[in-house]
Amino acid sequence: MVHIVGAGCGAPDLITLRGKKHIEEADLIIYAGSLVNPELLEYAKEDCRVMNSAYMTLDEVIDAVKEAEKKGETTVRLHTGDPSVYGAVREQIDEFEQLGIEYDITPGVSAAFGAAASLGMEYTLPDVSQSLIITRMEGKTKVPEKESIEAFASHNTSMAIYLSAGMLEELSERLINGGYAPNTPAAIVYKASWQEEKSVICSVKTLAGAAKENGIKKTAVILVGEAVSPGRYSLSKLYDPKFETEYRKLNDN
Secondary structure, eight states: OOOEEEEEOGGGGOOHHHHHHHHHHEEEEEEOOOTTGGGGGGGGGGEEEEGGGGOHHHHHHHHHHHHHHHHHHEEEEESSSOOTTTTTOHHHHHHHHTOOOOOOEEEOOOOOHHHHHHHTOSOOOOTOOOOOOEEEEEEESSSOGGGHHHHHHHOEEEEEEEGGGHHEEEEEEHHHHHHHHHHOOOEEEEEETTTEEEEEEEEEETHHHHHHHOOOSEEEEEESSSGSSSSSOOOGGGGGGTOOOOSSOOOOO
């Protein structure tokens, strides 16, 4: 059995109870060593074998899982954040299914949500933004043309941009070309929820300078949109005394 577990964005106590239980019971843990907080490995039992996938190819990961399966062991594939967001899990799942290896997935707290919590912000403020776009700049992995930074920027909604901290001059230019005003609020959150977390509020135009000034080159999520530093916004109808819900009825009087 393979448990694909989202480790969360950094702090070891942000892992889910289910994820922690899987780590505690695992015979083999293959973790994304370049991003997962190693403190999570302290939950593992003493005789658990640990492998760092940062040094492994896909074939080597699958071979390690196959060997564990032959022994009747339980494997945890520990991914950073949530496995569904830039986790490269689909290719592993396809291999498991082809080999008849049983698996399940435990979600985790992705960096966009850890960053928002640290900043005390809400992505979906009435009259400001009602959508969140999670995307990335093109690097070694191509981005479909219809999902370009410019195309998403044209919506002027909240954006969380992953894997792009080393390309901020280009990102800034493309966001502005796509439709964001240069003074649109932005934030750079380095290692959200880690002890060494660093948060910087800036604007779309000053992203590159703010990162350089604070020594941030990688492992950061970029947040863009008016929700980062909102001015005026409407209150939610959910708690409006004039708004009736299934649970809260208006006084007939």
